[in-house]
Amino acid sequence: MKAEDINKILILDQGDPVAGQLLAKAYAVFGAETEYVVLKAHKTHNIALRMMEQTVREENPELVLIGATALGEEIAPALGVRFRTGVAAHCVDIKVNDEGRLTFLIPAFGGRVIGEIFVPDAKAGHPAIATVKPGIFQQRISLYDGFDRTDIGSAPSVRIIDVDALAADGSIPEGSKTQGAFRLAEITPRQRAASDIASAELILCGGYGLGNEETWHKLEALADKLNGAAACTRAALDAGWGCMEDTMIGTSGRAVSPEIYVGFGISGAAHHTCGIAGAGRIISINTDKDAEAFAASDYKGVFDAEQVIDALLDQIK
Amino acid sequence: MNILVLIKPVPDPEQEKNIRIDTESGRIVREGVKHVIDPESRNALEAALQLAKQPGREPGFVAALAMAPVQMKDKLTEALAMGADEAYLLSDKAFGGADTYATSYTLAAAVRKIEAEKELQFDLILAGTSSSDGGTSHVAVQTAEWLQRTHISNVCSIQLPDSTAGSSLIRVIKRSEEVMLTFEGEGPAVIGVTRDINKPRLVTAMGIIKARKKPLTIWTIEDLGINPDKAGLAGSPTKPGRLFEPETGRAAEEPWQTPEEAAAGILEIIREAGI
Numbered sequence: 142m143k144a145e146d147i148n149k150i151l152i153l154d155q156g157d158p159v160a161g162q163l164l165a166k167a168y169a170v171f172g173a174e175t176e177y178v179v180l181k182a183h184k185t186h187n188i189a190l191r192m193m194e195q196t197v198r199e200e201n202p203e204l205v206l207i208g209a210t211a212l213g214e215e216i217a218p219a220l221g222v223r224f225r226t227g228v229a230a231h232c233v234d235i236k237v238n239d240e241g242r243l244t245f246l247i248p249a250f251g252g253r254v255i256g257e258i259f260v261p262d263a264k265a266g267h268p269a270i271a272t273v274k275p276g277i278f279q280q281r282i283s284l285y286d287g288f289d290r291t292d293i294g295s296a297p298s299v300r301i302i303d304v305d306a307l308a309a310d311g312s313i314p315e316g317s318k319t320q321g322a323f324r325l326a327e328i329t330p331r332q333r334a335a336s337d338i339a340s341a342e343l344i345l346c347g348g349y350g351l352g353n354e355e356t357w358h359k360l361e362a363l364a365d366k367l368n369g370a371a372a373c374t375r376a377a378l379d380a381g382w383g384c385m386e387d388t389m390i391g392t393s394g395r396a397v398s399p400e401i402y403v404g405f406g407i408s409g410a411a412h413h414t415c416g417i418a419g420a421g422r423i424i425s426i427n428t429d430k431d432a433e434a435f436a437a438s439d440y441k442g443v444f445d446a447e448q449v450i451d452a453l454l455d456q457i458k
Numbered sequence: 459m460n461i462l463v464l465i466k467p468v469p470d471p472e473q474e475k476n477i478r479i480d481t482e483s484g485r486i487v488r489e490g491v492k493h494v495i496d497p498e499s500r501n502a503l504e505a506a507l508q509l510a511k512q513p514g515r516e517p518g519f520v521a522a523l524a525m526a527p528v529q530m531k532d533k534l535t536e537a538l539a540m541g542a543d544e545a546y547l548l549s550d551k552a553f554g555g556a557d558t559y560a561t562s563y564t565l566a567a568a569v570r571k572i573e574a575e576k577e578l579q580f581d582l583i584l585a586g587t588s589s590s591d592g593g594t595s596h597v598a599v600q601t602a603e604w605l606q607r608t609h610i611s612n613v614c615s616i617q618l619p620d621s622t623a624g625s626s627l628i629r630v631i632k633r634s635e636e637v638m639l640t641f642e643g644e645g646p647a648v649i650g651v652t653r654d655i656n657k658p659r660l661v662t663a664m665g666i667i668k669a670r671k672k673p674l675t676i677w678t679i680e681d682l683g684i685n686p687d688k689a690g691l692a693g694s695p696t697k698p699g700r701l702f703e704p705e706t707g708r709a710a711e712e713p714w715q716t717p718e719e720a721a722a723g724i725l726e727i728i729r730e731a732g733i
Contacts, residue, residue, distance in 0.1 A: 157635075171712075209595075211612045211622075211634035214587075218596035220668030221559055222603035227695030228558070230594035233704075244699065250474050250591055254486065257699030267695075323608055323630070330637055343733045368733060387635070392593060400731050403724060410474075415704065419733075423708060424724055439708045442720040452721035 142203065142238040142263040149176045151202040151268070153193060153216065154301075156182070158339065159208030159275040164299065166278040167206060170235055178202065185325055186215045194223055196302060201265040206235075209272035226267040227260035231274055231392075245271050251392045251417030276339055276396035279419050283457070302317070304311045334385035336370035343369030344399040344420075346390060347446070348413075349376035350406020350427055356447045357382040358435045360405060363453055372397070376412050390416040406446035409434020459518040459618065460578050461506040462569060464585035464597065465537055466496040467530040479701050486701065490511035495533050500540075500661075502583070502651050504658040504713040506584050507541045510616055518581075519543055521572060525553055525564055527568025528676065537667035539661045546572060550678040555691030555698075562600035564689050567682045569605060579646055582628075587611045587650035602648035610641060 150167050154160035166209035166329055167177065180196050182189040197205065205220065207213040209231050221228035229245035233255065238244045245258040300378060340342055345364040351357050357377065362372035373384035375391055390397055391413040398419030405426050407413060414437040417423060425438040425451045435441045442449065469477060469491045478487045495503075510518030522537035524530065525548040534545035546560065548568055556564065573579055583605075585598040595611060602609035615631040627642040630649060679689055687693060714720040 211632065213594040214598055215609065218558065218594070218599040219603050219609070221596070221695075222562070222600050225695070226559075228594075228596060229594060229696060230558075230592075238699075246674075249593070249701075249702075250469070250477055251471075251593070252704065253474055253477060254479060254701055255704045256701045259697045259699055260695055261697055264696060281575050288630070312693065322645070323610065323641040325639060326642040327640035328637050329640070331635075333636075342731070343728060367728060393588070400733065401728055411704070418704070422727065424727065426720060435710050437708055438710050440723070441710050441712050442714050443712070443718075444573070444714075444717045445719055448717035449720050449724075452718045453724065456721050456725060458719075 142239050142243050142260060142269060144171065144243045145241060146264070147171055147175055147203045147243065149178060149200060149202040149265075150204045150206060151196060151200055151203075152179045153189070153207045154179050154181045154215065155208050155210055155212055157275060159209065159210070159273065162275070162278040162280070163208065163273060165280040165365040166235060166273075169280070170237060179301045181301065182212065182216075186212050190216045193220060197224060197268060202268050203263060203265055205268045207270065207272050209274045213272055216271050218408040221270055224267055224270075224399045225269060226263055226270060227258075228270040228272070229258045229260070230272050232271045232419075233277055235273075238372075243269060244285040245407065247393065247430050248415055251410065251412035274396045276398060276416075276419070279398045285424070285433060309316060323435055332385065333368075334388045336364070336374045336398050338370045338388050338390070338395060338399075341370035341392045341397070342400045343367060344372050344390075344397060345369055345403045346372040346374065346402065346407060346417075347377050347384070348404065348407030349380060350408070350429075350446050351377060352406065352447065353384070354382040356450065357384060358448070359454065363450055363457075366454075366457055369399075374407055376408075392416065401417070404434055404438075407434050408432050409437060459510050459515075459581050460522055461510050461518060462521045462572065462580045462583045463499070463503045463506045463537070463542065464565060464583065465503065465522050465524040465533060466497045466586065466589050466597075467493045467524060467526045467533040468496040468589055468591040470494045471497065473510050479703060481568055485676070493530060493533065494662045495536060496586055496589045496591070496645040498584075498588060498590075498651060498653055501588050501653050501655050502584040503537055503540055504656045505543065505616055505651055507659070508656065509512075509582070509616060511541065512618065518582070519576070519578070521546065521580075523565065523568055523572070524548070524555070525561060525568075531674065531676070534674055535669050536661060537673065538672045539665035540551075540659060541665065542672070544672060545674045547674065547676045548682070550689075551649065552679040552686050552692075553690045555694065556689065557694035558594050558596035558600055559695050560689055560691075560693035562597050562603055562620075563686060563693060564682065565597070565601050566604035567684050568677065569601070571677070571682060581645035582616075583607075583646070583647070583648040585650050587613070587652055598648050598650035604649070605646075608643070608647040609650070610647065612652055613649050614652050616649065
């Protein structure tokens with residue numbers, strides 16, 4: 142599909158910053174000529190899916206953008222089958238190539254490889270669908286408090302459809318909690334980390350090279366004292382030191398873009414580094430002089446993580 | 459309880475460092491990288507075996523299904539050795555280059571054929587939510603959509619009905635970013651599991667011996683009766699373009715000689731940024 146054929150873009154808003162990130166990105170690529178429709182999602186995926194399906198039928202967008210959350214990852218591929226169209230998963234970029242074609246860039250092998258994906262036959266009725274991990278696109282537009290014109294030049298034409306308002310109208314059929322033959326029985330909050338890594342300007346991230354639980358707790362204390370957030374890698378999470386899963390960075394975790402990121406004892410497999418590509422400055426401390434993380438760093442130090450953490454704690458006393 | 463498990467052979471995640479792109483052809487070079495059962499597929503199989511073969515219940519039928527080149531047959535033998543009763547491999551040149559849409563279309567056709575031949579409907583179809591190589595999280599959901607069955611992904615717990623309490627409902631817990639969602643219901647359903655649902659069993663020598671006697675069926679596109687336009691690259695609405703390695707290159711300056719200098723340097727960078 143040629144990018145110039147895109148007249149309308151539908152974005153699913155799941156109540157997190159990703160919808161604003163998607164809108165800002167789409168506006169940067171497709172500009173004011175395109176119409177933007179934002180559907181506020183219901184939290185239950187069968188309802189959100191039904192509402193999205195209905196909205197796609199009514200609005201006929203050529204492109205649908207969805208945040209790659211647990212909700213979005215269930216809706217996007219289902220819409221792909223229902224509308225007989227292609228879904229590009231976990232895009233790290235959306236652009237128009239030299240031939241004017243809509244191009245998605247997606248990671249494979251945990252980010253080691255990036256591939257171009259096209260949905261050549263997409264059109265209204267069979268829209269191209271793409272998911273994007275929250276945090277991949279840094280720039281965002283606040284959706285409901287007006288638009289920051291300095292970010293985007295001029296306000297795009299955005300229409301917001303509020304599912305909750307529709308629900309109040311009775312537009313959502315009763316029995317809305319059933320999921321096929323499954324019914325939502327219970328919602329329990331998950332244990333959350335003290336600080337949110339998505340909005341942190343400073344992230345101190347610990348990898349398996351921290352070595353033990355005590356050092357992880359030192360890193361947490363240090364992050365707290367520096368007004369930053371402590372984060373972890375998959376390996377550190379799996380080590381069972383008490384790292385919280387919502388602070389895990391990487392392809393199976395979250396993407397972040399803090400101003401400063403300091404990695405301690407992180408080998409730097411692509412799984413992890415593709416989650417920090419948007420960071421302002423990256424500092425890596427690792428005893429292994431050949432650590433892959435160093436190639437993705439602005440500053441490096443071949444030291445034991447614990448020694449540097451101890452020195453930092455010492456110096457901020 | 460009869461369960462089908464979708465098994466995906468993937469390049470060994472431990473050897474991903476050795477995967478390179480050939481700059482001439484733009485293709486992925488996987489030579490010397492061995493293939494294994496995708497880690498989450500293994501969790502799905504373990505969950506199926508635990509659910510279908512619970513002591514005190516009538517043992518259910520567990521089938522393993524994969525779409526892969528015929529040399530990946532040993533991955534299904536491994537699934538049989540872990541405890542699956544039968545295995546099905548969909549193998550045909552016409553399946554090559556399939557995206558998740560064409561893959562799930564083909565898998566759904568095979569599910570229908572297995573169910574017709576066995577004269578049963580699977581109570582559950584289990585799969586990994588996200589594979590280690592492609593990681594789209596699409597295939598379980600899309601297979602369910604083709605079969606018009608309920609789907610729940612990111613599931614970290616499945617509990618069978620507690621018959622002593624008179625319940626006939628399966629309980630599954632789906633993990634989302636902020637909450638855990640507990641669903642109750644009856645199959646048929648397609649469930650994508652996550653790796654924390656269980657610890658997959660190891661293959662035993664006895665398992666390997668038993669696996670030799672279990673049926674492993676290989677089906678081509680003709681066996682499934684699928685139109686070639688619907689399979690493989692031809693049936694895929696997404697088309698791949700160039701592949702490249704991401705540019706993560708940064709300067710990697712090494713300004714510090716001791717841990718203390720590093721600490722002082724890091725603090726200075728943080729202070730300069732005004733954090």
